[in-house]
Amino acid sequence: MEVDELKYFRDELKRKLSDKRNFLIESDRAVVIKADFPKSQYHFRVVAKDEFRDITKLTEEQLPLLDHMMDLANQIIEKQEHLESRNFRIGFKVNTFWNRLNLHVISDDFYSMAMKRPKHWNSFNTELFMPFQMVHMMLSVQGSIEPIPEERHKELQDQKPLRCNQCDFVTDLLLDLKAHLYQHWMRKEGEREQKKKMDKIMEMINETKLDEVAKPEPLPEKPVQAQPVADIARNPNKIPRSLLTPQQQQGKQQAQGGYVKYVYRPPVNMMNQNNPNNPFRNTPSLNIQSLNPRQPNNFNYRHPGFGPRGPMPLQGPRASWSGPRFQPNQHQNRFRFPRSNAPCQPNRMAQPGPQQFPKNAPTSGQAGPPGQQQGVRPKWNPTHASDSQHPNQKSKPQNRPNAFHAKQQSENQQTIQHPNQNKNPNQVKSQTPNNPQNRKKPYQQKNRQQSAGNHQNQGANNPAPSTFN
DNA sequence: GTTCTAGAAC
DNA sequence: GTTCTAGAAC
Secondary structure, eight states, X not given: OOHHHHHHHHTXXXXXXXXXXXXXXXXXXXXXXXXXXXXXXXXXXXXXXXXXXXXXXXXXXXXXXHHHHHHHHHHXXXXXXXXXXXXXXXXXXXXXXXXXXXXXXXXXXXXXTTOOSXXXXXXXXXXXXXXXXXXXXXXXXXXXXXXXXXXXXXXXXXXXXXXXXXXXXXXXXXXXXHHHHHXXXXXXXXXXXXXXXXXXXXXXXXXXXXXXXXXXXXXXTSOOOSSHHHHHHHOTTOOOGGGSOHHHHHHHHHHHHTTGGGTTSOXXXXXXXXXXXXXXXXXXXXXXXXXXXXXXXXXXXXXGGGTTOSOOOSSSGGGGOOSBSSOTTOGGGSOBOTTOOSBOSOXXXXXXXSOOTTXXXXXXXXXOOXXXXXXXXXXXXXXXXXXXXXXXXXXXXXXXXXXXXXXXXXHTTOOOOOTTTTSXXXXXXXXOTTSTTTOOOHHHHHHHHHHHSOHHHHHHHSOOOOTTO
16 A cells, blocks of 8 residues: 555544544643544543654653643543543553554553454553653653664564453463453452442441431331341342432432443443443544434444444434344354364353353343454445445345354344345455455545645545544 | 455464 | 454555
């Protein structure tokens, strides 16, 4: 690929700066946006407005800018009530792809659908990721930061084995690591939920004591319940309704309908707008609507939940979808012994505790386990008669045609069939947009248009059909 | 950066 | 037969 073509993609962060709807926080020198393909449950970028490509272009003079970006990072972390600040990592990628200085603010679970390649993992868990404090110190001491040589960069990207960031677990297979990370995440979610319950109990104990002080003599006709606090402590899930204030009762109802039901399933995912813990809830949906026009609610339509494509719109035909959020045959996520192709259920972390991933993982309504979901590629021109439907939607089979999938299909009693399932593979192949014969190059047309005009106006009036939304 | 495919590797 | 990976396109 020619350099100019790649530059278009590298400039994506610059383009994002021209649309305030992307901003979660904005200041005069930087903005906070969500990461388009989050590699953890919580993943943000603090993007500098000044034109610095990356940290290797910084000098000691930019230390105030770094401090400011750190302030914004802390601000966005403070907004995340579900996690504590110690659960976040803040730093830069040394050899970043993007053409604009951006600081990663990422939770340390690394539990995400978008974590698909070993290089994704290594980009955050090797020296390719430089913690903010180190960048700050190096600029303070030596005044600059050297880029990592290309050869070393590639070596680190492909580095194996992959080491868990939370324990000593080591594996060569990313899918094993993902399953392992899922267990960590679930365990921590359980701990967080327990802590919430205990905090609530302590709060109620305190309130009860205050009530006793305020009412030293109980009414004789309505004796006080014997040892209510002890009962609560024994069974925190069954707090007598009579002991709750109206506000607490309302809160309990909300909790039962909101957070609590997510306890034993992936509770937070920026793909799931319905989740009350979603940090991106009620945030702008970027240009997704304009890039993915409403589709008829039939099986030709590929639900956006099947791909890492940002928050789901709540209105329109999509809202009526009640099917699986993930493709039914995500067997790629099954546990496997290394160097064996046979899928197998048990895993090295199998033990009593939360549900085991992925057999019993939820498949409807909620965010699901990380996997190899294929997202809808948003770049296509609906004005073309032949493109009334996204080329990927009409051409890509939902599942690769093989006996294993067929067995899974029948076992799950899935009635949903992809329109291409019964087609001649050659037919499907001929429709495939990635077939060099069929591929279009909209960005090439765009480049020609852009060369005649300026980028900002083009972006504002005719939002770029970005790959990164 | 991402998706997708073909072919290699297992 | 299935998974992994490199390369092309975006």
